[in-house]
Amino acid sequence: DTAVSQTPKYLVTQMGNDKSIKCEQNLGHDTMYWYKQDSKKFLKIMFSYNNKELIINETVPNRFSPKSPDKAHLNLHINSLELGDSAVYFCASSQAVHTQYFGPGTRLTVL
């Protein structure tokens, strides 16, 4: 059973398009996160939700909009995609501040 799953695994799209990445966790955790890993492997948090409430919102362009329909799901919608958005996006979850469990990642390529 996959603990944290993401879809799609790969996403190739043109500049200017809008796309979404979905994340689901079956661990019963109350906190979920989105991270961005750039081409140099640098990993940085973008957003965090606790019980469907946004609690961390880093300096991210407002083209990025997270949505948490329930505690088990956290989706990421990106408008007007730019070349610089190309990266691997990881979803993660934790129970409060305990260990974060990461999903397998979504590799986004913007052409």
Add this chain to the structure above:
Amino acid sequence: QQQVKQSPQSLIVQKGGISIINCAYENTAFDYFPWYQQFPGKGPALLIAIRPDVSEKKEGRFTISFNKSAKQFSLHIMDSQPGDSATYFCAARAGYSSASKIIFGSGTRLSIRP
């Protein structure tokens, strides 16, 4: 601003050798220091973690050494195996609220030669 500095960027170690990865931090509010292991095509996974009230933590072949006065900590992998080849990230977090962020180092790509 890089709050957690990690070195080296890449490391090659012979099978059976000791792999050592170093990290340094400035923010004295950090009170939790995890290490994550990431295999190609996978998400990072927690490997081992330490709090600043202890100087060393060992789990199997993996040991964290922590020097609070120097604001440095390191990961030692004893008897390194080819299966240990991965990217390793040190990290740090301040506080225990839901708003506490984990700050990651820049990563070390470790290759173990058979």
